[in-house]
Amino acid sequence: MGAKASIAKTLAANPGFSGKRREAPRARPADLLAVDLLAWYDRHRRNLPWRAPRGERADPYRVWLSEIMLQQTTVATVGPYFKRFLARYPNLRSLAEAPLDDVLAAWAGLGYYSRARNLHACARAVVERHGGNFPRSEAELASLPGIGPYTAAAIACIAFNEKTVPVDGNVERVLARLHRVAHELPRAKPELRELARELAEDVGIASRFGDFAQALMDLGATICRPRQPRCMICPWQAACLAKAQGDQESFPKKSAKREGNLRRGAAFVVSRRDGAVLVRKRQEKGLLGGMVEVPGSEWSADFNEAAALAFAPRVRGESGLAWRRLQGEVGHVFTHFPLELIVFVASIGLGARAPRGCRFLAPAEIARAAVPTLMIKVLAHAGVLPRRAL
């Protein structure tokens, strides 16, 4: 199916869409749309840390690392993490040989920690299965840990110039507006993927698949933004069906997602006289998997504050800790639920021994350990830390 046919299908799926609108948008052949975008990209190309100099092929290791970091994460947030990570692990082999805990520590604060665990597993898999070189086909890439359909396509076209278009949130938004896609996400995903596949065909004459993918994502990030899109300077403004209708901000349509219930719990900060804090490691899988935390209760909607001290850690060599409940709470919002933690603090002497499964972490070590932002907030609330040092 050609691009024109899909436009007709889009129009057919929009009963309220006036037939008069068919003529104004998309006055030019589809291949020129791709050419227009590449020309725009050549003029407005952003210099990002993982991007190769113009005309040069990007390093697959850097492309992969950046794409994993950029999953659900903004360019501004990723920048500093990417540079630090690359300085510490300059190539695939150095990453594959590193202990997982060190990798988690380098990832601390970025969120979605399964990405770091899969990153590490992927590095080892590429060394074992591919001799240390990333495969170039989308299918082989997608079989690696942490690499799904989007990332496989992104690496394939950006690092190897394979003929494919990765479809991320940016591309979905651009295409949903360009074609005024009526269906809601995520149901519209197959339709949007098909539109993206047609675009890959359009790029054929230029054979710059990596540039085209990055151009499309840049267009979504800087021009076709979720709110207040800058249509007046968009290279595709003349072809955009939503722009013609004036309702571009209402695309893509999305199904309403329900919000999670508030969960509450208690955290216990034990400070040793030399400043060290009692911590433990969370289980490998699930929320904040493998990350460092202070001891605490379960987090639940029906948390009973009066019984909170039952969860307090018992420190060997101490006859009983004098717990002090700090005023206020530590609030944190996860993707699927908000959390409020009350914090208890206690001080102990140098002779104390950590309970089974726990250890004491010196202040200087906290910055180098795998401590998630939630726990940074708890430690800051307890007065143990000023804030994360970037």
Place this chain on the structure above:
DNA sequence: TATACGTGGCG
């Protein structure tokens, strides 16, 4: 197909 999975920025 739906849900779990972090965090920070912005209007």
Place this chain on the structure above:
DNA sequence: TCGCCAAGTAT
């Protein structure tokens, strides 16, 4: 202040 959103994947 608060809801939305950002270059998704695994199960």
